[in-house]
Amino acid sequence: MKAMTLKQPGGFEQITLTELADPGQPAAGEIRVAIKASSLNFHDLLVANGTVPTAEDRILMSDGAGVVEAVGEGVDEFAVGDAVVSTFFPNWSAGKAFADVGHFGHTPGDGQQGMAAEYVVRPVSAFTKAPSGWSHAESATITTAALTAWRALVVDGQLKAGDTVLTMGTGGVSIAAIQLAKAMGARVIATSSSDEKLAKVKALGADEVVNYKSHPQWAEDVLRLTNGQGVDHVVEVGGPGTLAQSIASVKVGGHIALIGVLTGVQGEVPTALLMAKQARLQGLIVGSRQDQQDFITAMEVNGIRPVIDTTLPFAQLAEAFKLQLSGKHFGKICVEW
Numbered sequence: 603m604k605a606m607t608l609k610q611p612g613g614f615e616q617i618t619l620t621e622l623a624d625p626g627q628p629a630a631g632e633i634r635v636a637i638k639a640s641s642l643n644f645h646d647l648l649v650a651n652g653t654v655p656t657a658e659d660r661i662l663m664s665d666g667a668g669v670v671e672a673v674g675e676g677v678d679e680f681a682v683g684d685a686v687v688s689t690f691f692p693n694w695s696a697g698k699a700f701a702d703v704g705h706f707g708h709t710p711g712d713g714q715q716g717m718a719a720e721y722v723v724r725p726v727s728a729f730t731k732a733p734s735g736w737s738h739a740e741s742a743t744i745t746t747a748a749l750t751a752w753r754a755l756v757v758d759g760q761l762k763a764g765d766t767v768l769t770m771g772t773g774g775v776s777i778a779a780i781q782l783a784k785a786m787g788a789r790v791i792a793t794s795s796s797d798e799k800l801a802k803v804k805a806l807g808a809d810e811v812v813n814y815k816s817h818p819q820w821a822e823d824v825l826r827l828t829n830g831q832g833v834d835h836v837v838e839v840g841g842p843g844t845l846a847q848s849i850a851s852v853k854v855g856g857h858i859a860l861i862g863v864l865t866g867v868q869g870e871v872p873t874a875l876l877m878a879k880q881a882r883l884q885g886l887i888v889g890s891r892q893d894q895q896d897f898i899t900a901m902e903v904n905g906i907r908p909v910i911d912t913t914l915p916f917a918q919l920a921e922a923f924k925l926q927l928s929g930k931h932f933g934k935i936c937v938e939w
């Protein structure tokens with residue numbers, strides 16, 4: 603079978619289209635899935651470019667969607683022909699927080715072999731059913747980015763109609779957050795470095811937009827747009843370079859979902875302002891399998907479909923990462939066999 607693997611020390615030129623042995627038939631409790639599509643996340647990019655070290659010849663990509671080809675003994679959750687989507691933490695079934703998340707030891711495409719293969723054989727917990735009627739590329743956007751938006755706003759944020767949500771940039775997590783927030787009756791203030799992309803987020807339903815590049819003190823705009831009150835939720839994907847503005851933007855008693863590392867992994871925090879705001883700064887990493895099942899049910903009911911910027915063949919995975927690195931994309935970049 604074909605797979606996209608990574609030679610160490612990483613780098614896009616080290617991504618290789620490889621011929622590997624077929625993984626064979628599933629044992630008890632396992633399923634065999636023909637992977638049809640994956641989607642790119644910033645985490646996959648950090649593994650691929652060598653920032654996050656991984657094993658030699660690692661099969662890349664955490665997200666995978668495809669069709670069940672065979673089920674092992676005792677498997678009754680899936681049947682042959684089911685459309686499925688992978689889970690980011692196959693060993694986190696449910697519950698609030700999970701101690702194992704920080705090192706990504708069980709995450710496909712990092713600590714474990716990933717989804718950039720034609721076939722995988724995994725325990726049942728490595729997949730859930732995909733939303734009915736979605737393309738495999740659409741389903742592949744769920745595992746990491748969309749589930750993170752769901753965790754931020756719904757599981758941790760307890761979002762309610764009428765809340766105001768602030769999003770940053772127009773990547774996979776943020777676009778999913780905008781769609782979800784609008785579907786749930788929230789008001790959205792969206793930021794981007796590009797006026798062209800801001801026009802697109804408006805078309806997607808964002809109520810107000812701010813260009814964070816031409817307005818580096820964008821918290822002032824957020825406060826102006828909220829009569830000085832601030833927002834109920836910040837979907838914080840920037841990290842240290844944006845956190846001070848996020849804290850300035852949040853309402854007293856509000857919630858900042860600390861998600862991203864786009865500007866780095868450590869920095870100064872205006873602790874006194876965070877304290878004065880009595881805001882909740884909640885770190886999170888993706889979500890549980892149960893969260894994914896809940897998210898999929900919600901998508902089937904509200905009819906949201908993911909925004910896919912570009913879909914390329916798996917063999918062009920390096921080009922797909924270069925597109926992601928360029929920041930030209932809006933929403934998700936997917937790859938298909």
Ligand SMILES: NC(=O)c1ccc[n+]([C@@H]2O[C@H](COP(=O)([O-])OP(=O)(O)OC[C@H]3O[C@@H](n4cnc5c(N)ncnc54)[C@H](OP(=O)(O)O)[C@@H]3O)[C@@H](O)[C@H]2O)c1
Pocket residue numbers: 642643644645746747750770771772773774775776793794795796799814839840843844860861862863864865886887888926929930931933
């Ligand atoms: N904790 C978790 O569980 C989790 C899960 C998923 C992702 N993440 C993290 O969340 C971040 C976003 O991931 P993603 O997959 O959505 O990435 P992505 O699809 O590559 O999106 C990146 C987008 O972020 C915007 N951006 C870049 N630098 C920015 C800055 N300084 N301030 C504000 N926006 C900026 C840009 O949008 P514009 O072009 O519109 O400016 C860019 O297109 C990454 O750091 C990723 O590691 C964390």
